[in-house]
Amino acid sequence: MLDKKIRRWRHVFKLDPNRMLSDLALEMICKSDTDAIIIGGTDGITYENTQQLLDRVRKYPVFCVQEISKIDAVVPGFDGYLIPAVLNSGDTNWFLGAHHQALKAYGDFIPWNHVLLEGYLTCNPEAKVSRVTKANTDLTVDDCVAYVRLADRLYRLPIFYIEYSGTFGDVEIVKAARSEVSSARLFYGGGLTTEEQVKTMAPHVDTIVVGNLIYFNAQRAVQTVAWVKKNQQRKKVKRSQVKKRQK
Numbered sequence: 001m002l003d004k005k006i007r008r009w010r011h012v013f014k015l016d017p018n019r020m021l022s023d024l025a026l027e028m029i030c031k032s033d034t035d036a037i038i039i040g041g042t043d044g045i046t047y048e049n050t051q052q053l054l055d056r057v058r059k060y061p062v063f064c065v066q067e068i069s070k071i072d073a074v075v076p077g078f079d080g081y082l083i084p085a086v087l088n089s090g091d092t093n094w095f096l097g098a099h100h101q102a103l104k105a106y107g108d109f110i111p112w113n114h115v116l117l118e119g120y121l122t123c124n125p126e127a128k129v130s131r132v133t134k135a136n137t138d139l140t141v142d143d144c145v146a147y148v149r150l151a152d153r154l155y156r157l158p159i160f161y162i163e164y165s166g167t168f169g170d171v172e173i174v175k176a177a178r179s180e181v182s183s184a185r186l187f188y189g190g191g192l193t194t195e196e197q198v199k200t201m202a203p204h205v206d207t208i209v210v211g212n213l214i215y216f217n218a219q220r221a222v223q224t225v226a227w228v229k230k231n232q233q234r235k236k237v238k239r240s241q242v243k244k245r246q247k
């Protein structure tokens with residue numbers, strides 16, 4: 001069941017089928033200690049380039065899911081499927097219309113135990129995803145809290161994804177989401193390139209997503225796994241210290 005799997009994800013890489021990646025870089029990414037690979041992107045996604053990338057990743061035992069952005073590019077054979085719904089989109093297509101159309105056409109063939117909906121809050125106005133979905137990225141902390149309540153409490157979505165694709169985000173927005181989220185897993189992705197940035201974001205979220213860095217410095221991208229996991233261990237130590245103090 002995909003919902004159980006994602007509970008263990010602290011770090012994931014996102015690979016874009018529309019971008020070139022050498023075999024060596026792909027091997028480093030797949031053999032890293034990451035928890036999963038997400039294959040997806042906003043534009044230029046086709047059945048063929050997604051299938052080709054999946055075939056290359058399948059040489060390695062890493063868990064691999066597709067993030068669906070185009071219905072005719074859905075490829076069978078992934079370990080799971082993530083379906084984005086952009087909550088702050090200015091066009092209902094990106095949280096309702098495309099999903100309705102997809103279910104009308106393919107609703108009988110969906111492996112439901114392996115499919116999860118992600119509530120996206122896309123916050124970088126320059127990102128392709130914000131432009132394509134006409135997202136309202138002018139968000140206050142109160143807007144963010146309201147979106148978390150909508151996704152997590154009202155719709156009970158399994159994932160709330162703070163997306164800053166291409167740029168490092170506002171930690172106050174992330175902290176506000178953390179303080180409000182109850183059962184959804186909190187994902188953060190956007191502009192992570194240094195240990196300092198990972199240290200700033202990782203303690204407030206369940207899962208860190210690293211994308212662009214893979215394409216300009218795969219070695220450094222692999223290092224982000226250790227940075228995230230080190231951070232998690234520090235949190236565990238703190239929790240056990242608190243327990244000792246309480247006894």
Ligand SMILES: CC(C)=CCC/C(C)=C/CC/C(C)=C/CC/C(C)=C/CC/C(C)=C/CC/C(C)=C/CC/C(C)=C/COP(=O)(O)OP(=O)(O)O
Pocket residue numbers: 016040041042043067068069070071074075076077081083084085086094095098099100102103106109110111115120126127128129132133163165166211212
């Ligand atoms: C048998 C079998 C395999 C069955 C599978 C069936 C299945 C799971 C069917 C799907 C059913 C369904 C409801 C599908 C939804 C269809 C759909 C098209 C929904 C819309 C998705 C959406 C909101 C897309 C908009 C773009 C988006 C959010 C993309 C996600 C990836 C992302 C944000 C990438 C980051 O952007 P990037 O491209 O990296 O941008 P930069 O270059 O700026 O970094």
Ligand SMILES: O=P(O)(O)OC[C@@H](O)CO
Pocket residue numbers: 014163164165166167188189190191192209210211212213
């Ligand atoms: O590509 P970057 O900026 O690392 O963002 C990761 C991911 O959230 C993109 O969808």
Ligand SMILES: [Mg+2]
Pocket residue numbers: 016165166211212
């Ligand atoms: Mg990208």
